Amino acid sequence: MADQQWNVFPALPQGRHADGQAVDPVEEIFPEGPPGNHPFKVLVATILSARTKDETTAASSARLFKHAPDAASLAELAEEKIAKLIYPVGFYKTKAKHLTRLPEGLKKFADKVPQTIEELISLPGVGRKTANLVVSVAYQKPAICVDTHVHRIMNIWQYVETDTPLKTEMALRETLPKKHWIGVNSILVAFGQSICRPVSPHCDICPLETVCPQKGVRPRKRPGAKMDNDSTLKFVSWNVNGIRAVEKKGFINMMPDFDADVVCLQTVQQGLLGTHVLLSRQRARLIGCQ
Numbered sequence: 001m002a003d004q005q006w007n008v009f010p011a012l013p014q015g016r017h018a019d020g021q022a023v024d025p026v027e028e029i030f031p032e033g034p035p036g037n038h039p040f041k042v043l044v045a046t047i048l049s050a051r052t053k054d055e056t057t058a059a060s061s062a063r064l065f066k067h068a069p070d071a072a073s074l075a076e077l078a079e080e081k082i083a084k085l086i087y088p089v090g091f092y093k094t095k096a097k098h099l100t101r102l103p104e105g106l107k108k109f110a111d112k113v114p115q116t117i118e119e120l121i122s123l124p125g126v127g128r129k130t131a132n133l134v135v136s137v138a139y140q141k142p143a144i145c146v147d148t149h150v151h152r153i154m155n156i157w158q159y160v161e162t163d164t165p166l167k168t169e170m171a172l173r174e175t176l177p178k179k180h181w182i183g184v185n186s187i188l189v190a191f192g193q194s195i196c197r198p199v200s201p202h203c204d205i206c207p208l209e210t211v212c213p214q215k216g217v218r219p220r221k222r223p224g225a226k227m228d229n230d231s232t233l234k235f236v237s238w239n240v241n242g243i244r245a246v247e248k249k250g251f252i253n254m255m256p257d258f259d260a261d262v263v264c265l266q267t268v269q270q271g272l273l274g275t276h277v278l279l280s281r282q283r284a285r286l287i288g289c290q
């Protein structure tokens with residue numbers, strides 16, 4: 001999923017090396033022991049993980065840590081070198097800028113990674129989500145990492161009624177038992193990527209279907225369900241050049257999420273852009289353009 005953050009470690013999926021060997025991201029980044037012993041590496045890897053697949057984060061972090069296992073050695077690296085080492089993580093140029101400034105930011109904490117959210121978010125490139133992950137993974141302190149999946153699903157369940165991830169985090173701090181704080185992110189990220197997807201969630205196979213309030217949800221059609229005469233068809237049409245441009249960013253993997261009845265790839269070179277159209281037998285409605 002495009003907007004995913006690197007999950008809390010136990011839930012990390014495993015990719016594969018070129019020789020077919022399974023990649024264990026924790027092993028890749030922390031060959032010398034558990035992540036709790038390396039707050040600096042946890043912080044840097046978490047910064048790198050935003051908008052990046054887990055396998056890419058693991059490989060980029062491992063490359064960077066060979067040259068910069070601590071703040072002092074990171075300070076020795078030029079921004080261009082850092083960018084080269086961490087490529088192809090998402091927004092690698094911006095992240096390289098942040099990492100260049102990180103050693104300076106850590107100076108006010110005696111070159112140590114701080115242990116509180118407020119101190120962590122004063123560092124370059126560290127938002128609340130990253131700070132919460134660092135506090136929980138590096139220091140094993142209760143912290144709630146609210147990303148888009150946690151925010152979305154908690155609202156679908158009406159466990160909270162909030163309109164921003166920050167408000168969700170604050171509401172969960174009031175209501176969610178502390179024993180679930182660290183684990184809730186990895187559970188709901190996995191759940192949000194597999195069943196309760198942002199587009200067309202798979203309610204028909206969800207174990208919570210009978211109890212979930214499904215607030216604001218438009219579930220996918222049950223596979224194989226028959227259409228009646230008034231059934232609405234979803235037709236997705238996309239400019240082929242657009243497809244080429246976004247293919248490397250995982251667009252093709254997102255196609256199932258569109259849950260379309262008909263998919264059309266246009267071959268028009270200029271002028272006409274792809275359109276999303278909802279069609280029914282009685283009406284056709286344009287719902288958006290891309």
Ligand code: SF4
Nearest residue numbers: 196201203206209212
């Ligand atoms: S029933 Fe649907 S909306 Fe509710 S949790 Fe399951 S997949 Fe999500």
